[in-house]
Amino acid sequence: MSPRSECIAIDSCPKCQGRHRYKLAVDRSIVIKWLTASDMYERARQVRFVRLFTCPVKKEDYQATFYLSDTSSDRIKDVRVVGIVSSDEQED
Numbered sequence: 001m002s003p004r005s006e007c008i009a010i011d012s013c014p015k016c017q018g019r020h021r022y023k024l025a026v027d028r029s030i031v032i033k034w035l036t037a038s039d040m041y042e043r044a045r046q047v048r049f050v051r052l053f054t055c056p057v058k059k060e061d062y063q064a065t066f067y068l069s070d071t072s073s074d075r076i077k078d079v080r081v082v083g084i085v086s087s088d089e090q091e092d
C-alpha cells in the first residue's frame with residue numbers, strides 16, 4: 001500500500017509564531033481481522049509523533065509534536081513530512 005497524504009497544522013511555529021500547514025505521507029498497515037463486539041466500540045487511538053518541520057518564513061528547521069489517530073485495524077507504520085502546504089486563504 002502506498003502512503004496516504006494527510007495534512008496537519010502547526011498553530012504556533014517556534015521560529016516565527018505563525019501558523020503553517022504541512023503535508024504528510026502516512027504509511028498505514030491495514031489489518032484484516034474478524035470484528036468482535038469490542039472492536040465495534042473501539043475508539044481511535046491518538047499516536048504521538050515528533051518530526052522536523054521547516055519554517056517557510058525563517059527557513060529554519062524546528063521539531064514539533066503532533067498526534068494522528070489510528071485503530072487496531074489501521075496502524076500507522078511511518079510518517080514523513082512531505083512539505084509545506086501553500087494556502088491560498090490567509091488566516092490572519
Ligand SMILES: [Zn+2]
Nearest residue numbers: 013015016055
Ligand atoms: Zn514559522
